[in-house]
Amino acid sequence: MAASCCGQALHIFCNMETYVGDQAELKAVSEEAKMVHRLAAQGAAAIKEVAMVISKGVNALASIDDESIRPASLDDYSKLFTELQIPPIHKDYQDDAIFANMRLAGPNPVMIEQIGSPPRHFPVTEAHYRASIPEDSMEAAGKEGRLYLADYVQLATHQAGFIPRAKGKNEQKYVYAPLALFAVHKTTGEFLPIAIQCKQTPANDNPIFTPKDGTSWLIAKTTVEIADGCVHEPCTHLGRTHFYLDPFCVAMHRQLAHRHPLFMLLSPHFEGTLFINYQAHAHLVSEGGPVDLLMSQTIGASLDASASSVETYLFDEQLLPRALKNRRVDTDTLSTYAYRDDALLYWNAIYDWVSEYVAIHYKTDADVVKDNELQAFIHEATSKEGGRINGMSEMNSISYLNEVMTMLIYTGSVQHATVNFPQWNYMSYMPNLSLGGYSPPPTSSDATEQDFLNILPPMDMSQLQMNVAYLLGTIHYTELSKYADKQFPPEEDEALKKFQARIKHIGSTIEERNKTRIPYPILLPNGIPQSINI
Numbered sequence: 216m217a218a219s220c221c222g223q224a225l226h227i228f229c230n231m232e233t234y235v236g237d238q239a240e241l242k243a244v245s246e247e248a249k250m251v252h253r254l255a256a257q258g259a260a261a262i263k264e265v266a267m268v269i270s271k272g273v274n275a276l277a278s279i280d281d282e283s284i285r286p287a288s289l290d291d292y293s294k295l296f297t298e299l300q301i302p303p304i305h306k307d308y309q310d311d312a313i314f315a316n317m318r319l320a321g322p323n324p325v326m327i328e329q330i331g332s333p334p335r336h337f338p339v340t341e342a343h344y345r346a347s348i349p350e351d352s353m354e355a356a357g358k359e360g361r362l363y364l365a366d367y368v369q370l371a372t373h374q375a376g377f378i379p380r381a382k383g384k385n386e387q388k389y390v391y392a393p394l395a396l397f398a399v400h401k402t403t404g405e406f407l408p409i410a411i412q413c414k415q416t417p418a419n420d421n422p423i424f425t426p427k428d429g430t431s432w433l434i435a436k437t438t439v440e441i442a443d444g445c446v447h448e449p450c451t452h453l454g455r456t457h458f459y460l461d462p463f464c465v466a467m468h469r470q471l472a473h474r475h476p477l478f479m480l481l482s483p484h485f486e487g488t489l490f491i492n493y494q495a496h497a498h499l500v501s502e503g504g505p506v507d508l509l510m511s512q513t514i515g516a517s518l519d520a521s522a523s524s525v526e527t528y529l530f531d532e533q534l535l536p537r538a539l540k541n542r543r544v545d546t547d548t549l550s551t552y553a554y555r556d557d558a559l560l561y562w563n564a565i566y567d568w569v570s571e572y573v574a575i576h577y578k579t580d581a582d583v584v585k586d587n588e589l590q591a592f593i594h595e596a597t598s599k600e601g602g603r604i605n606g607m608s609e610m611n612s613i614s615y616l617n618e619v620m621t622m623l624i625y626t627g628s629v630q631h632a633t634v635n636f637p638q639w640n641y642m643s644y645m646p647n648l649s650l651g652g653y654s655p656p657p658t659s660s661d662a663t664e665q666d667f668l669n670i671l672p673p674m675d676m677s678q679l680q681m682n683v684a685y686l687l688g689t690i691h692y693t694e695l696s697k698y699a700d701k702q703f704p705p706e707e708d709e710a711l712k713k714f715q716a717r718i719k720h721i722g723s724t725i726e727e728r729n730k731t732r733i734p735y736p737i738l739l740p741n742g743i744p745q746s747i748n749i
Contacts, residue, residue: 279508280675281381286668292645295674295681302640308647311347311426313733314436315397315406318365320735322637322648323447324554326365327397329543331357333364333410337394338417343410344398346425351401353409360548361399363406367392367442369450369520371415373512376651378676386673389652390445390511391438404550411435413656420658431662437649437670444642444650445510447634449517453500454524455533456631457492457747462602463623464489466595471588476576480569480620483698484627487748505683509650509676529606534622535562553735554633556728560721561629561695561738566621568696568714573617575706580612589616628695632743638688640737643681645671650680693745 286292293301307313318327332353333339344353356362371392378386396409413435414421424435464485471478500506500518507514532541539545539555549555577583584590593610596602608615642648646667654669672680696711696718703711722740729735736742 279378279380280673282384283378283380283386283673284675285673286671286677289646289668291674292671292677295678299685302644304641304647305644308644309433311408311436312405314440315408316733317440317443317641317648318363318395318397319406319549319551319555320553320733320737321443322634322641323443323451324552324633325451325538325542326367326443326446327363327542327544329360329548330362330364332362333396334366334394336415336417337364337396337410337412337423339396339410339423343423343425346427347407347409348398348400351398353398356398356401359401360543360546361401363397363399363544363549365395365397365439365443367394367439367446368415370442370445370512373445373516373520375511376507376513376516378508378673386653388511389655390516391442391652391656393435393438393442393656395439399549406549406551408436411439413438421656422659424657424660428660429662430664430667431657431660434657434662434667434670437646437667438652438656440648441511441650441652441670444648445512445517446520448506448510448650449500449521450524452631452634453495454521455528456626456634457488457495458521458525459528459604460485460488460623460627460747461492462596462604463592466592466602470591470595475588476572477589477592477620479703480572481623483693483702484624484746486693486746488627488746491748499683505679509672509680509683511651526603526605530604530619530622531606531608533606534618535559535625551732553728553732554738557721557725557735557738558629558633560724561718561743562621562625564714564717564721565624565629566617567717568710569620569624570617571710571713572703572707573613573620575710577613577616583613583616584611593619627746628743629738631747633737635749636688636691636737636742638684640688642688643684645677645680649677651676687749690749691742691744692748694741695743695745696740697745 293305304313318324339353341353344351344356353362369392370390373390373392375390376388378388380386391413392415393411393413394415395411397406398409399406408426411424411432412421413424417423424432426432428435463481467478467481467485471481473479498504500514500521502514504514506517510517512520532538535558536545539559544552544555577586590610593607594601597604597607607619610616610619642650649672651672652670653672654666656670657666671677696715698711718740725735725739
């Protein structure tokens with residue numbers, strides 16, 4: 216019965232597109248379609264239904280108006296939300312504290328790193344710093360570990376794309392590669408934005424903006440948000456979750472027997488991943504598809520960035536505790552980092568579950584070395600003729616096996632949830648985070664509200680992004696730790712029950728944390744699927 220209900224909900228969702236007139240406006244989703252938010256059904260049929268949403272829904276959504284229709288005011292973006300409730304971010308996206316929190320709990324919360332001082336090509340002065348925190352100094356903040364940088368240098372070489380309009384009237388888009396400086400307030404502990412440079416090379420027409428620069432500061436923050444989206448979608452999201460697990464999915468099916476304990480452990484966390492990745496490649500990131508239309512850069516630049524993000528994602532360095540330490544964000548100096556704090560709860564719980572599971576099947580390090588199927592699995596995933604995953608150590612110990620299994624399960628569940636499900640909350644309202652920029656960055660501190668409107672997308676691209684964000688950011692299928700009956704033999708029951716109780720406790724912990732911080736509901740247990748299946 217559950218599977219039938221699930222199929223019906225997805226069928227309704229797929230048929231939500233009703234186009235009106237020459238502008239091909241998309242009517243909002245019906246109330247019935249909201250059933251799709253929490254898919255409870257199990258099995259391959261549900262995965263296929265979700266893929267149908269991608270293949271049919273996305274193709275239908277990717278329509279282009281003959282002419283660019285620009286917003287007359289910010290209200291035009293709000294008017295797109297006719298039946299769906301507009302996300303709360305529309306009320307306070309201009310607040311500096313909210314902008315800063317997007318680096319800690321937004322769709323791409325992995326960009327900041329602690330620094331001692333700004334790099335030479337980002338010549339922030341003490342005067343710039345005190346425009347944000349008058350009673351502090353940048354030198355003191357650097358020495359005390361309170362200074363942080365988000366650098367989007369990887370976008371500096373990306374070719375800007377355009378929207379193909381009728382009669383060759385192409386609409387140009389712009390790629391930004393900003394640097395943004397943040398600091399922790401020495402008395403309140405608040406994480407605050409200090410300064411933004413919209414391009415990498417300092418120049419008279421590329422000044423440093425601070426909170427005192429009015430609308431120019433707002434536009435500078437917008438270039439950061441657009442750049443964040445242009446890294447988030449092809450790299451942090453698509454490359455380092457979806458595509459990163461592809462080689463492991465293939466190697467698991469080719470090298471591990473279905474009765475192998477590691478196949479039984481991993482298979483629920485790889486369910487639907489290859490299938491959804493194929494659908495994404497065919498319909499979402501294809502030429503002329505939504506990613507091509509929405510992103511600032513060309514589709515070629517996006518795909519190159521995705522490939523590079525996988526190649527440079529060194530496995531051992533991305534184990535969550537080590538990745539946080541490498542960015543120097545693992546200390547209490549940054550006291551409110553919701554992604555870090557919640558994700559670590561899951562990492563430790565998964566590690567403990569994996570360790571107890573592995574201990575039942577591997578008694579010594581020699582057992583790991585002698586497991587030919589395990590060794591073949593790792594070899595295929597890392598071989599230059601295979602998956603080409605870089606940065607993995609030799610599989611020669613139980614402790615390393617525990618880390619590898621934890622990394623794979625964590626990436627397919629928690630990390631993907633982290634970067635996928637904020638899309639509706641933060642990326643559906645264009646003034647907060649558009650994936651494309653439509654004017655050059657500001658060159659002085661006298662920008663106007665019209666200049667802000669000019670950098671935002673036209674109405675058809677806004678509607679496209681809004682609906683793609685809904686499609687990708689609200690479908691949940693399965694839930695972490697809730698495995699199918701008899702997925703594991705009876706000897707695993709005790710360890711599994713402990714893991715499930717741990718996940719439930721994590722939910723309670725996060726709910727308590729959300730009472731004393733800007734709420735971060737993304738990593739509540741009911742929002743984390745077992746695998747990448749959307």
